[in-house]
Amino acid sequence: MLSPRWQGSVMGIRTEHPIVVHRRRDRPDIDDRRLAAEVKAGSVTRIVAGSFARTDEWQALTPMNRHFTRVLEVADRARGPVVLMLNSAAAVHGMDRIGAWPDRVDVRIPRASGGRSSGAVRRHALGFDDVELMEWRGHLVTTPAQTALDLAAASQFRDAVIAIDQALWERRKGGALTDVDALRALVDATWRRGFRRVPAAIAFGTPLSDSVRESEGRVLLDRLGFPRPVLQKKFVLPNGRIARPDYYFEDFDHAAEFDGTGKYFDPDLLAGRTPQQALLEEKDRSDALRRMVSALSRWRTPAHLKPTLLYDILTADGLPSRLPRPRGH
Template identity: 55%
Template sequence: MIDEERPAIDIRRVRDQPDDRPDYRKLRRAIESERVHRVGPGAFVRTAEWQKLSRIDRHRLKVIEAADRMRRPAVISHFAAASVHRMDILGAWPERIDVRVSASSGGRSSGLIRRHSIGIDDVDAVAWRDHLITTPAQTAIDIVAVTDHLQGVVVLDQALWANRPGGPLASIEELRALLEKRASPKGRARIEHALSDATALSDSVRETQSRVWIRRLGFPRPILQKPFALPHGTARTDFYFPDHDHIGEFDGVGKYLDPALLDGRTPEQALIEEKDRADALARLVRRVSRWRTPALRRPRELYDILTADGLPSTQPPPPRSLYLRR
């Protein structure tokens, strides 16, 4: 079931107040001074409130606003559908809203809408807000067909994510069935390659990114989410390399800052608990490696962390100049 809840934010819509037209000069000045953010045509929010939203919720809100303004039924798809299904991506969300259109329409895009002329007759979609929206499996397949391998694996992992609250959004069987019935040959090889790397055991986009780079950099294939018994419970590790008794962990800052992840703890308490966990794991295995997002944007840094900690690679180190923007 699709979550219909809007992000908790106060939106001023011109169409909702026909007798109280805004002063457009003042509004333009407010936008130019970045005190107000334009969500869509005739819809505005205070920038301070907008910045409190996560990136996925910002795009999801833009999709909802666009869908509610569309006069004709549409098929919401690709990244727009991903935000509604809460399937996260790597990097920035698109500026425009993705919709599928019939192949004969030509797929011409506008300033707000990005049209994909890949057909609507055999698409897997469900009803949503007077429109149709592609299912999570269809959404993932559509995105994989038009993006790079890393982003494709990220989206597939998000669809398959076993630990997602409420359960996974799709199964590998469902994804493969959609690939088999896909009419267009475009992107088929890309989809097959991404499916071969996808897993249900990646708990974040950065874990997926880490896994893809671990393989690209020539390190051994790890076991994902291996449990270890600690004095005060069980710890599941991001990556475990059994032949080398070596644990690898992506150390995201969200666990110290996100109220949902803190679950009533202070950032200091979360930091102490994480340090105690890391120390306990270090007493059980030969080595523990940890890295943060900068090491994923500079693969040489990840390579140096793992090799310095004793994990062997079959590949030479990447150039230090290699920098990824997402």
């Protein structure tokens, strides 16, 4: 007997397509030969069978929104209600990740059905006992808390922390998706095999990590032996603006930041500025912050891919580690 933990619906959950999608079934006048030629030429991208988008619009989407678009297309053509889970539920809730998003949409089905996957769908025959579900566009999706736990249970520690941080992120538009108490209560109520690593990820999680790279950086800092930082500490710059560095090591008056490139290229983050203007503003901000602390370290993605580089950057800037320099990657 199925006994999902029913949570109803949540205001603000994403439901609309981020781009215009053209569907073969809605356009009987489409010339299939011409469409195939456009796909081959690269001007049109196939999302799932029978659904297409202009390639320039598709490529302008974030990887999460590309997967979200696939989820919408699969849901809209399903013959009955589907139950979304894992990365597909994360895309619905706006919970980001590091690495490539899957091409297939993850759905949960009854245990007796078998887990056969085909086309754009990956089926998980896990049943619905003690799973928190909520309504979504005539379908069901695991709640943010359930989604975070499912992802954490299926991931290594870094990605488990990222999933937890994304669910707890308090500066998200509309606020945090859940809280630590809800996560812990759900673990206690639905404990199962694979949850062994989840409590540690919850304990390490924070509502203050503003991006997946910041979450990844926290894990790396801990593994490299650096002190636990204060996150998003507020500094009032001489011009009155507020600076909140990603990390601040109080005992050493040392601020540190992951310098992502999105702020220089993402139209939403640019907010009408040119990339050059954004770069100059960021330089002025960093210079002002540097004059207020004893040390400021900054790094980009390569330092996460090669932790020895991150170790060298921080120790060269005067931040001590309790561990020796790691060997290799």
